Amino acid sequence: MxxxxxxxxxxxxxxxxxxxxxxxxxxxxxxxxxxxxxxxxxxxxxxxxxxxxxxxxxxxxxxGSSSSLTSTPVARMIWVSFVITMIITIGKISISLLSAFAVVYFRFPLRQLCFWAIFITLMLPVEVRIGPTYQVVADLGMINSFAGLSVPLIASATATFLFRQFFLTVPDELVEAARVDGAGPMRFFIDILVPLSVTSIAALFVIQFIYGWNQYLWPLIAATSEDMYPIVVGIKQMIGTGESVSEWNVVMATAVLAMLPPALIVVLMQKWFVKGLVDTEK
Structure with a gap:
């Protein structure tokens, strides 16, 4: 003791x-x-x-203040940030679940090579590939749109790795039982794997929500009008340089409002977040 x-x-x-x-x-x-x-x-x-x-x-x-350096209301910035963040979060989790499912349960040539090719992308952050990414988004006509601000960020090697590690702990007996009952691959995925992964999904939801909410560099480049600025970019635009005057009380009020959504997500999902991390480690 x-x-x-x-x-x-x-x-x-x-x-x-x-x-x-x-x-x-x-x-x-x-x-x-x-x-x-x-x-x-x-x-x-x-x-x-x-x-x-x-x-x-x-x-x-x-x-919004007409005397401020940006007249876009904070309510609009928060809405843009929320939409972008939800697309990134749901997109990352969905793609990661499917990619991990394919890597673990399907047998195809160069399966491990495909997984490590995904995993190696952890060494290629947005800053490294931002030029080619911008060119692709511009060619597709997605600049200054919700799709352009979010879709390039939805792939996640980290989430794929975590779901792969969790799927490897699922007993083979479940796979055999599903096969005996006549369940196809997608039925097994939807009815068995996804419910078993709820806690891991919740933990990743919190992490990816904060990741998407704090995005600055890519929205700064991909957004060309003030009404498409997320809250993080909007705060920077409110701060004047040179002889311009900043309304620091409004800037600080915007910063406080920007902290509320991610803080609320963490507080509401704290139990699931901790449980998801513990289950993932097991």
Whole structure:
């Protein structure tokens, strides 16, 4: 039996609390800045307590400001980000499930070579292949569209690898039982493998949702009009350079609003996320 040591427990909790405070302080500072006027934010030192400009800042951000560097409402940016993120997330999970199913359960020449060819693409991030990808998207006429912003990002070698490892743990008896009952490959996939993979799908959904929500470089290139900017690109466009003036209260309010959807997904799916990671490791 492991002996419980009160001192070590208190020390561990103290370290975790300090770490949480360090991580949360910038978020708190962004929220405080969103509740003050631009003049109050520029004071030295900046106020560390919420101000009285909360509703004005968030209303201006949600409906868009004509005096800002971008007049696109944050509500529109959040909608664009949500649509792009859902396409990326669902697309990645669907393609990864099917590709892992093919690699594990179908016997065809060079099967392992195909898997490792998929896995090697982990070494080719978007930044490396962004030129050819942009050329293909432009030739297909998908620039400045939801398809152009999301489809090039839906392939995932990581998710394929994780689903492959999980499928390898499925007992062969299930395959034989399905074959005896007359179930074809897709029936076996839909009725047996997908329900068994629910926790892994949930864990990957959280990871891929955050991945899609935080996309910046590709949308910056593939979006040519402000009404197609996702929230991450929109925040950058609000920050002025040179002699232009930034409405920092609106910028901070937009940043706070941008954090809410992924934070909500993590909170709502925390149980499934943890269970999915544990089951995947098994």
């Amino acid at each position: 492991v002996e419980r040591r009160t001192t070590l427990g208190i020390l561990a909790h103290a370290i975790m609390i300090v770490g949480a405070l360090i991580v949360a302080f910038p978020i708190y500072l962004a929220f405080v800045a969103s509740t003050h006027t631009p003049q109050e934010i520029m004071q030295s030192p900046m106020p560390l307590w919420p101000g009285s400009n909360f509703w004005e800042s968030y209303q201006t951000a949600l409906r």
